[in-house]
Amino acid sequence: MNNVRLSRTFLPAGALALVAAMAAPLSAHADSGIIRHAEGDFPISTAIEVPAGASTVYLSGMGAPVQDKSAPAKSLEAYGDTQTQTLASLKRIEEELKKLNLTMGDVVQMHIYMVADPRTKQLDFGGMMKAYTQYFGTAKQPNLPVRSAFAVAQLANPGWLIEIEVTAVRAPKK
Secondary structure (H helix, E strand, O other): OOOOOOOOOOOOOOHHHHHHHHHHHHOOOHHHOOEEEOOOOOOOOOEEEOOOOOEEEEEEEEOOOOOOOOOOOOOHHHHOOHHHHHHHHHHHHHHHHHHOOOOHHHEEEEEEEEOOEOOOOEOOHHHHHHHHOOOOOOOOOOOOOEEEEEEOOOOOOOOOOEEEEEEEEEOOOO
């Protein structure tokens, strides 16, 4: 085992206050100990620090439930476009988190799997973002997760254009 030397660094008077003031805007959940780092105006965090003692909750990927029951089963018409599916998926995630006494503000990581719309042969990233920004980066819920969006060949349900999985954190009890 390597020996580790610890040393103290002394800061000039006021430097600690300056460091604390600079760190304050990084965290929308300062009382939970979770620190969210963000750069620019894009509504995702670039990094998140989770305190020791927090509980990590992994939600399985969720797609949209059927939106139009009169449409053919497992068809695009049954589930809607990317924006509609994203909104419905995020609503399902919000409901699952609520059952665990968590909120969308507790989400620290998100993976979004997207399929090109067969009608346009394009990913509808804009439609996904319109739905995403109704849940994240709002005045009501300003906490931003780290996020990755992936283009995939297909999802398990042929009517889905999107599937979302999230990781949430329950802050340690004080």
